[in-house]
Amino acid sequence: MANITEAINMSFRVDKELKKQADTLFKSLGLNTSVALNMFLTQCVREQALPFTPSMKDEKKEIPKTNTVSQEITKEPQQTKYQSYYEDIL
Numbered sequence: 849m850a851n852i853t854e855a856i857n858m859s860f861r862v863d864k865e866l867k868k869q870a871d872t873l874f875k876s877l878g879l880n881t882s883v884a885l886n887m888f889l890t891q892c893v894r895e896q897a898l899p900f901t902p903s904m905k906d907e908k909k910e911i912p913k914t915n916t917v918s919q920e921i922t923k924e925p926q927q928t929k930y931q932s933y934y935e936d937i938l
Contacts, residue, residue, distance in 0.1 A: 858885075 867881075874884045891899045 870884070871881055874881055877884075879887075888899065
């Protein structure tokens with residue numbers, strides 16, 4: 849990650865409920881939103897692609913509630929080590 853003198857602030861709009869659910873999920877993974885977004889951007893640049901395949905399938909499917917997603921993720925202990933993973937990839 850860029851050192852603090854090279855860091856910039858970003859501002860964008862996001863649905864209030866989506867932000868709340870994302871914050872809860874990231875917290876359960878030992879991250880904050882800033883670290884999670886930095887991980888996302890780093891992965892995009894490294895792979896020169898999105899870290900998922902955009903699709904129009906199930907476009908009306910509701911976003912799962914955070915507690916369900918975090919419960920599924922935390923079933924596997926190795927999945928909770930994202931913070932150190934992020935530090936390793938930089």
